[in-house]
Amino acid sequence: MDVKKTVLITGANRGLGLGFVRYYLAKDWTVFACVRSEKKSLELRSLFNEYPNNLVIEPLDVSDANSIDAFSVKLKEYSILFDLVINNAGVFTEENLGDWKIATFENTFKVNTFGVALFSQVILPFINSSGKLVNISSGLGSIENIINPETGFEAYAMSKAALNMFTKRLASKSETKDIVVVALSPGWVQTDMGGKDAPLTIPEAIGKMGVVIEQLTSIHSGKFLSEEGDQLPW
Numbered sequence: 001m002d003v004k005k006t007v008l009i010t011g012a013n014r015g016l017g018l019g020f021v022r023y024y025l026a027k028d029w030t031v032f033a034c035v036r037s038e039k040k041s042l043e044l045r046s047l048f049n050e051y052p053n054n055l056v057i058e059p060l061d062v063s064d065a066n067s068i069d070a071f072s073v074k075l076k077e078y079s080i081l082f083d084l085v086i087n088n089a090g091v092f093t094e095e096n097l098g099d100w101k102i103a104t105f106e107n108t109f110k111v112n113t114f115g116v117a118l119f120s121q122v123i124l125p126f127i128n129s130s131g132k133l134v135n136i137s138s139g140l141g142s143i144e145n146i147i148n149p150e151t152g153f154e155a156y157a158m159s160k161a162a163l164n165m166f167t168k169r170l171a172s173k174s175e176t177k178d179i180v181v182v183a184l185s186p187g188w189v190q191t192d193m194g195g196k197d198a199p200l201t202i203p204e205a206i207g208k209m210g211v212v213i214e215q216l217t218s219i220h221s222g223k224f225l226s227e228e229g230d231q232l233p234w
């Protein structure tokens, strides 16, 4: 008998997170969908009616240490090991030179960088010995490519560059020697964050990333990859 694969996705109630939920449910995986507010997750709740045995919806705010702690208690109760964890939750901020505020930088880093690091620390013991940890990064996090420097994307771009550093450092630790840890850029996608001018639809981006994730092996650990599976420059 085939054992069902398990995936945990953060920021799962809309955008790419919800796209990942749909993708893995369609593949008959057990999906843990983590959301800030279960009440507001109407689409997830209707998916739950369709997949009551495969979908678990859990509250998780990755910028809140208490919320991460509460989730870690539940993880022990579930006594489950994940084949795949996708650190997808993220916020995008735009503030031009001249308007920069400390709060914008703090809030952006709290979700996109610190939240990912602290949640990864908690989830790591619950990843299968041959599992995968995928940090959703961004092309804007590439220092070498320095995309659109005239925009006010500094806090976001810096938070993703720091997330890339975190990914590489985590992948280099003995605790992750058996799993694959990568930073994965989804491309520019039509979500609330990406806007409607983006070239990729959610199913297109998820389809591409799904293939990349499926093909990840130990040689990819610690790398920064595009949605096509190409290595991106740091």
Ligand SMILES: NC(=O)c1ccc[n+]([C@@H]2O[C@H](COP(=O)([O-])OP(=O)(O)OC[C@H]3O[C@@H](n4cnc5c(N)ncnc54)[C@H](OP(=O)(O)O)[C@@H]3O)[C@@H](O)[C@H]2O)c1
Residues within 6 Å of the ligand: 010, 011, 012, 013, 014, 015, 016, 017, 035, 036, 037, 060, 061, 062, 063, 064, 087, 088, 089, 090, 091, 111, 115, 136, 137, 138, 139, 185, 186, 187, 188, 189, 190, 191, 192, 193, 194, 195, 198
């Ligand atoms: N769309 C693009 O073009 C693009 C490009 C490059 C990278 N990315 C990355 O892809 C990921 C998903 O982005 P998206 O386009 O799907 O964005 P989105 O439509 O804005 O969705 C963001 C998701 O993150 C959740 N979230 C925000 N703060 C959170 C927190 N503190 N704790 C838990 N969840 C939180 C949101 O929950 P709520 O609904 O509760 O706010 C929402 O579910 C992000 O990491 C983003 O940086 C996106």
